[in-house]
Structure formats: C-alpha cells, structure tokens
Amino acid sequence: MDKSRYVLMIGDQRLTASTALSLKQYAWQFQRTSCLIEAEKLLLSAPIPIGIILLESSHTWSSLELEKLLSLSTSTLWVALLTVDSLQEYETRAFIARHCHACITLPLNPEEANYVLESTLTISELLATHFGTGHSPPDPGRKIEMIGNSHAIEKLLKDIEKIALVDAPVLITGESGTGKELTARLIHDHSTRREGPFNAINCGALPAGLIQTELFGHEKGAFTGAGKSKVGIIESASGGTLFLDEIGDLPMELQVHLLRFLEDHRIQRLGSLREISVDVRVLAATHVDLENAIESGDFREDLYHRINVLQARTPPLRERPEDIEALALHYFQKFRAETSCRVRGFNHDSLVTMRQHPWPGNVRELLNRVRRAMVMCEERLITPDDLGLERRKDVVRARPSLEDIRNCAEREAVTAALARNRNHALHAAQDLGISRATLYRLIDKHCVPRPLDSRA
Ligand SMILES: Nc1ncnc2c1ncn2[C@@H]1O[C@H](COP(=O)(O)OP(=O)(O)OP(=O)(O)O)[C@@H](O)[C@H]1O
Ligand SMILES: [Mg+2]
Known part of the structure; x- marks a missing residue:
C-alpha cells in the first residue's frame, strides 16, 4: 500500500462510502469513520497527510469538537467536503478558512476531487520536507545546538x-x-x-x-x-x-x-x-x-x-540578520513538537518584519516572540501581528536583487517598444521578437496600460 496516499475521511457513513467509491480509480487509500473518538485515535497513531471532513448541518458534532480534532495533528492538511449551499453559510466559510486547506463540493465530480487531493498531497509533502512536520516527539537526548550560518x-x-x-x-x-x-x-x-x-x-x-x-x-x-x-x-x-x-x-x-x-x-x-x-x-x-x-x-x-x-x-542578532530565519524556524519546530498546534509556519511578511526588527533582547526575545505567535496565531501562517511586530514601510532594500533588475528591464523594454510602435501591440511584439500573447502577458505582469488594439 502506498502510505502517502492514505486519506482519513470523517463523516456520515453513506456519504463517505459513496465518495470513496467515486474516487476508487485514483488509488487513494481511504480510512472512513463517523466517530470523532476513533478519528482522534487514528490521527494520533500515525502521520496522515490528508483528512477529508464532511461538513453537513445534520451531523451532531459541535464546531468546538471539530476544531479540537482538526488541530490535533500538525501533519494533516484538511479538505472540507460539502454541498454548494453549505458553502454559502457564513459560519461554515469561517470554519473552512481557519482549518482547511481546500474544499470539494457535492455532488462530487471525481476528476476535480482527485485534482484537489493530488494538489493537497503535494503541499502536504512539501510542508513535511520544509518544516519537518510529523509526529516525531522531542528527543530528550537531543544535543543542544547553536543555530546560525553567519x-x-x-x-x-x-x-x-x-x-x-x-x-x-x-x-x-x-x-x-x-x-x-x-x-x-x-x-x-x-x-x-x-x-x-x-x-x-x-x-x-x-x-x-x-x-x-x-x-x-x-x-x-x-x-x-x-x-x-x-x-x-x-x-x-x-x-x-x-x-x-x-x-x-x-x-x-x-x-x-x-x-x-x-x-x-x-x-x-x-x-x-x-x-x-x-x-x-x-x-x-x-x-x-x-x-x-x-x-x-x-x-x-x-x-x-x-x-x-x-x-x-x-554576537548580537542585529549583526547577523541572516540567522534570524533559521533561528525562528528552529524554535518553531521545537515548540511544535512540544505542543499540538495547527500553525504551519511564517508568512512572507513576518519573515521580512523579523529581519527589520533590531532585536534588543536577541535570541531570547526571538524565541519568546515565536512562542507567543504560535499561541496567538489564528490562521495557518504566523503574521507580524502574531509576533507583536509591525512591518516598517520605510525600509528600502539597499541594493536591488537580480530579479528586480530583470523586472525593471523587462518593463522598460515593453513600454519603449509600445511607444516606438505607436501603441500597436502586434508591431511592438514583432519589434521585441516575441508573440503577441507573450507581450500581453508582460503587459499584465508589469501593469503597463493595454494598447488600443489589444482586443483585436
Ligand atoms: N545561536 C543560538 N541558537 C539556538 N539557540 C540560541 C542561540 N543563542 C541563544 N539561544 C537561546 O536563547 C536563549 C538565551 O540564551 P542564553 O541564556 O545562553 O543567553 P545569555 O547571553 O546567557 O543571556 P543573559 O545575558 O540574558 O543571561 C536560550 O534559550 C538559548 O538556548
Ligand atoms: Mg545568561
């Protein structure tokens, strides 16, 4: 059995059975249950990459019970299974936003549902490699480590x-x-x-x-x-x-x-x-x-x-900002192994903000902020707010990256070609030696105003 394709499906017996049957051809290994206690046991017994939760108004579980269950395993990505009508309900939408990675609507379209599961599996594997998610308990004999590559x-x-x-x-x-x-x-x-x-x-x-x-x-x-x-x-x-x-x-x-x-x-x-x-x-x-x-x-x-x-x-942390991310991730994983927490990592803004912060309390301050953020975070990724930090807008990167330089050159080439060719898209594309479709892609990418013949 391919263990990575193991999916825990929680919900009404009849519906989970018919869902499993519809997806039979895609070789998913479904474990179905309608009992939350059994689901809890399964989640704690082995890492499960994907969980499907049937959200229907007829079930007897409180949203608190469901929240507790879905927060139990840090290695499971949840997919909500529900009708299009349920998807319109405010509370259901809020629940999905907080706990689920994706949703599949009923009546089931097997091809689409399989696509959602495949993509969820890819993300789950990616998170496991990047953040080391899983059930590995903290190793009591683990050596103390000095983190940093600076x-x-x-x-x-x-x-x-x-x-x-x-x-x-x-x-x-x-x-x-x-x-x-x-x-x-x-x-x-x-x-x-x-x-x-x-x-x-x-x-x-x-x-x-x-x-x-x-x-x-x-x-x-x-x-x-x-x-x-x-x-x-x-x-x-x-x-x-x-x-x-x-x-x-x-x-x-x-x-x-x-x-x-x-x-x-x-x-x-x-x-x-x-x-x-x-x-x-x-x-x-x-x-x-x-x-x-x-x-x-x-x-x-x-x-x-x-x-x-x-x-x-x-050395103080401000002298080695390149170590901040590694330290934050190290402590994130350490605290995650100690408590059950559904937070998956840091969002881009929080990584940028951490780099901007002067860290007067150094590593101790950093680990305290990470610990606090993991408690306060209501989404799946930690934000600057959770860390108690504010993103500074006045900080400009001292030197542009290669990507910035490329983007700038690309934008300039597009605007210059359009100007040279009196805003005629086909001519400008020929001028640059690219197809008209590529030119439009670049125009949209760099927010350049669309030429008049763009709908031609
Ligand atoms: N490079 C590092 N990698 C991982 N953890 C670190 C690193 N530097 C410090 N820490 C952690 O930060 C916390 C503070 O470190 P430590 O107590 O050694 O600092 P200190 O300089 O003795 O602080 P104080 O002057 O306040 O006593 C500890 O939990 C320590 O494990
Ligand atoms: Mg000390």
Whole structure:
C-alpha cells in the first residue's frame, strides 16, 4: 500500500462510502469513520497527510469538537467536503478558512476531487520536507545546538572548539540573550570534562550573604542555623566545569575569595580551616564592560586578568540578520513538537518584519516572540501581528536583487517598444521578437496600460 496516499475521511457513513467509491480509480487509500473518538485515535497513531471532513448541518458534532480534532495533528492538511449551499453559510466559510486547506463540493465530480487531493498531497509533502512536520516527539537526548550560518556564529563555533581543548579560564562576553550560557554549555560538552558536572551560578541573583556559602560551602555550626555541613557549588563541580554567570555582579569581598581559588584551585568551606583541592574548570560570563567596572572600582583588576585568559564573544542578532530565519524556524519546530498546534509556519511578511526588527533582547526575545505567535496565531501562517511586530514601510532594500533588475528591464523594454510602435501591440511584439500573447502577458505582469488594439 502506498502510505502517502492514505486519506482519513470523517463523516456520515453513506456519504463517505459513496465518495470513496467515486474516487476508487485514483488509488487513494481511504480510512472512513463517523466517530470523532476513533478519528482522534487514528490521527494520533500515525502521520496522515490528508483528512477529508464532511461538513453537513445534520451531523451532531459541535464546531468546538471539530476544531479540537482538526488541530490535533500538525501533519494533516484538511479538505472540507460539502454541498454548494453549505458553502454559502457564513459560519461554515469561517470554519473552512481557519482549518482547511481546500474544499470539494457535492455532488462530487471525481476528476476535480482527485485534482484537489493530488494538489493537497503535494503541499502536504512539501510542508513535511520544509518544516519537518510529523509526529516525531522531542528527543530528550537531543544535543543542544547553536543555530546560525553567519560568519559571526561560525567564528564563535570555531572558538568554542579551540577553547574546549584546553583547561584555562574563559570570559564570555555578549549582550543579554545572545547565548552566553549556551556557549558555556557547548565548551563543557566539547571538553574532556563532558562526563563531569556543569554547575552554573548567577552571581547577580543571590543575596550577598548567601553567595559565599553557595560557592564555597560551609561546615556544621559555621553560623547560626547551619545545622548540617554543605558542599558548595565549586566543590560539587569537581571533575567538571563551573560557570560563573554575571561575574560583574560578584560582591568585592567574594572577588578576593574567588581570586584565591583561581590561583591554587583550593577552597575552604566556611567555618573550616581545612583546604580542599578542587579540580574544576572556570568559565565566566558578563554583559557589563568589566574594564569600565575596574575603572570605577567595582571589579578587581587582578581577578579580571585571571578569568580573561581566553575569550569568547556572542554576537548580537542585529549583526547577523541572516540567522534570524533559521533561528525562528528552529524554535518553531521545537515548540511544535512540544505542543499540538495547527500553525504551519511564517508568512512572507513576518519573515521580512523579523529581519527589520533590531532585536534588543536577541535570541531570547526571538524565541519568546515565536512562542507567543504560535499561541496567538489564528490562521495557518504566523503574521507580524502574531509576533507583536509591525512591518516598517520605510525600509528600502539597499541594493536591488537580480530579479528586480530583470523586472525593471523587462518593463522598460515593453513600454519603449509600445511607444516606438505607436501603441500597436502586434508591431511592438514583432519589434521585441516575441508573440503577441507573450507581450500581453508582460503587459499584465508589469501593469503597463493595454494598447488600443489589444482586443483585436
Ligand atoms: N545561536 C543560538 N541558537 C539556538 N539557540 C540560541 C542561540 N543563542 C541563544 N539561544 C537561546 O536563547 C536563549 C538565551 O540564551 P542564553 O541564556 O545562553 O543567553 P545569555 O547571553 O546567557 O543571556 P543573559 O545575558 O540574558 O543571561 C536560550 O534559550 C538559548 O538556548
Ligand atoms: Mg545568561
């Protein structure tokens, strides 16, 4: 059986049977049901490229039930089957606009119906290859990925590979949401320490009084309330990597402790005199300019030189607009695999708008906007509105594309030939060495006023 020609048909038994019979010669594999629960099971059990839904006023299903069913599978394109009269009803039309790819009217014309199904199948296959639609559940063991083909990302990935080979401290700098933590994880995952722990701590998120015990741990009775001894985050990262996020926010007195640790890789738990040697690699990240912080007396220069042995910089999204579409598609697919959602992708306007947006919040902003759009979207393709973005009309392309240049030349040639030949279409066509039909096609394509003899 050709599985790609499998069609789920939902509706009244008699009508679905006669439809299947009329289309028998076209080798579609129909699975018919009049039960929504059974349909739901079938949709969830395997990817189905096409579903036919019979929309007739006599059935007992509520439009809510149908909406739920049709949104269930992201890999199914729906074709409505209904009478010409039903097609005039406002609610039915709205339902089709929201959920269906095409419609077939009754009484059935088998040839036309087959044509609709063939074209739906082509689009379904196209969507599956382009957006990877299907039922593949998210792979829990999937590696974390840095998405992007820009020079800036390629350079960062190369730097990560080199940095991962050695054990020296690294300072990762970059604006908020550009992937500093992701970079730290990738360094760890590519290093010989990958089997060990990756411990991250945000130096700016903990109250000053807690950071010391969080980092270095404490002994029982070290302070009031310390009923048990506690292993600090540095010690528990032994054999792995310690990621000090927002190191610029580390209070001054702790900068001294950290400096001492970086010098000899030994720590003392709070309340203990014993020194413990810890084998850990240190990565640090900051979005503030540490050199400025040194000048203003907020960061120790000696600590800065200790952590700034190797550097990685995560580039802001506005420096690599060519990565925006790939990132948006990546997160679109990721969120789609996590939730059932009938949205199929981004419309052209939303892709253009995303390119125009300055992305002050970088990749984090982008993924939040995509997630929001997938919830808000009422059509099958995400619009700028769903993303909470407005298309800027003032943005003009800096350089025209080859297509623009061709179109412009074509239009000019047509208008000039018509002018030379006093608006006589046949003569102008001969002048250009094309048929009159081709000339008319070009006239319509470029919105050139039709010559007087155009109806001749
Ligand atoms: N190139 C990328 N490809 C895929 N996902 C990315 C990329 N860059 C960032 N991300 C994702 O964007 C989100 C923000 O990244 P991350 O937390 O690493 O940024 P950050 O620079 O540490 O931000 P902040 O300064 O706000 O802490 C994460 O979910 C991360 O996985
Ligand atoms: Mg971060």
